[in-house]
Amino acid sequence: AAYWRRWYESEKARGTLVTKHHEFHKTLKHCNQSLQDREFYQRVFLDYRGRMYLSKGVVNYQGGDLQRSLVEFAKGKTVRKADMKWLWIHLANIYGEKGTPDEREQAAKKLKKKFLRWGKNPAKTYNEWGKACTDAKWQCIRACIELATLKIIPKHKSTLICEIDQSTSCLQHIALIMGDEDLAEQVNMGAEYHDVYSDVAASLSRLSDIPRNHSRKIVKTAMVAWTYGGTKWTACQAYHKSDIPYVQRLSARDRYWLADDVINAIEWRYRRAVDYTQGM
Numbered sequence: 001a002a003y004w005r006r007w008y009e010s011e012k013a014r015g016t017l018v019t020k021h022h023e024f025h026k027t028l029k030h031c032n033q034s035l036q037d038r039e040f041y042q043r044v045f046l047d048y049r050g051r052m053y054l055s056k057g058v059v060n061y062q063g064g065d066l067q068r069s070l071v072e073f074a075k076g077k078t079v080r081k082a083d084m085k086w087l088w089i090h091l092a093n094i095y096g097e098k099g100t101p102d103e104r105e106q107a108a109k110k111l112k113k114k115f116l117r118w119g120k121n122p123a124k125t126y127n128e129w130g131k132a133c134t135d136a137k138w139q140c141i142r143a144c145i146e147l148a149t150l151k152i153i154p155k156h157k158s159t160l161i162c163e164i165d166q167s168t169s170c171l172q173h174i175a176l177i178m179g180d181e182d183l184a185e186q187v188n189m190g191a192e193y194h195d196v197y198s199d200v201a202a203s204l205s206r207l208s209d210i211p212r213n214h215s216r217k218i219v220k221t222a223m224v225a226w227t228y229g230g231t232k233w234t235a236c237q238a239y240h241k242s243d244i245p246y247v248q249r250l251s252a253r254d255r256y257w258l259a260d261d262v263i264n265a266i267e268w269r270y271r272r273a274v275d276y277t278q279g280m
Contacts, residue, residue: 134242
C-alpha cells in the first residue's frame with residue numbers, strides 16, 4: 001500500500017509537469033505563429049462585482065507568468081523620472097521583496113546592478129535569474145530588459161505593463177465580513193504593515209535556510225490555494241509546478257508533507273479565518 005501511494009504521488013507530479021510543459025509550448029507557438037508583433041484586442045467580461053476577466057484568447061494578461069511577460073501595450077509611453085518609482089516597485093514585487101511601497105522601491109534599487117546585468121544579457125545570465133526570480137521569473141526578466149533599455153535610451157517609449165494588485169485580499173474580505181479587528185490588523189487593514197507570507201514562513205524552521213523570497217513564495221503558493229477553498233492536496237499540486245529549487249529537489253511525497261506543514265502554519269496563525277472557511 002505504501003508503495004502504491006508513493007507511485008500515485010509521483011505519477012500525479014509527472015502529469016502536472018507535463019501539463020505545465022505543454023502550456024509553455026502552446027503559449028510560445030501561438031505567439032510566434034499567430035500574434036508575433038501584431039496588435040490585437042482582448043475580449044473582456046465584466047462581472048457583477050466589477051471584476052474584469054479576459055476571455056476567448058489563448059494568450060492574455062490574466063494567464064500565467066510567461067503570458068504576462070509577453071503581452072505588452074500596443075502604444076508606448078515615455079517614462080518620466082517620477083514614473084520610475086512604479087517600475088522599481090514592479091521589479092520588487094515580481095522578484096519577491098516585501099514591505100511598504102517605499103521599502104520595496106528601495107529594496108529594488110539595491111538590486112539595480114543585478115537587474116541591469118540580467119536585462120543586458122538575459123540568455124547568458126539565465127541560470128542566475130531563472131533560479132533567483134522564483135516568484136515570476138519571466139515577468140522579472142522582461143522588467144529587467146526594460147530597465148536596461150531605459151538606462152541606454154532614456155527617452156525609450158515603454159510598452160511594459162506594470163501591475164498593481166491588492167495583497168491577501170481574501171483574508172481582508174474575511175476580516176471585514178466577520179467584523180474581526182484582530183484579523184484585520186494581521187492582514188494590513190490597520191496602521192502597521194505585515195508581510196503575511198513572510199510571517200508564516202518565519203514560523204517554519206524547515207524554510208529558515210533558503211532565500212527569503214523563496215520561502216515567501218512557498219507560503220504564498222499554498223495560501224493562495226487555501227484562501228480560495230483549496231486544501232493541502234491543492235497546495236501540493238501547485239508545488240509540483242514550482243520553479244523553486246528547494247521544492248524541485250523534494251520527492252512528490254515530500255511536497256505533500258511540505259504542503260501539510262505550510263497549511264498547518266497558516267491555519268494556526270489565522271485561526272479566525274479557519275472558523276469562517278469551515279462555517280462556509
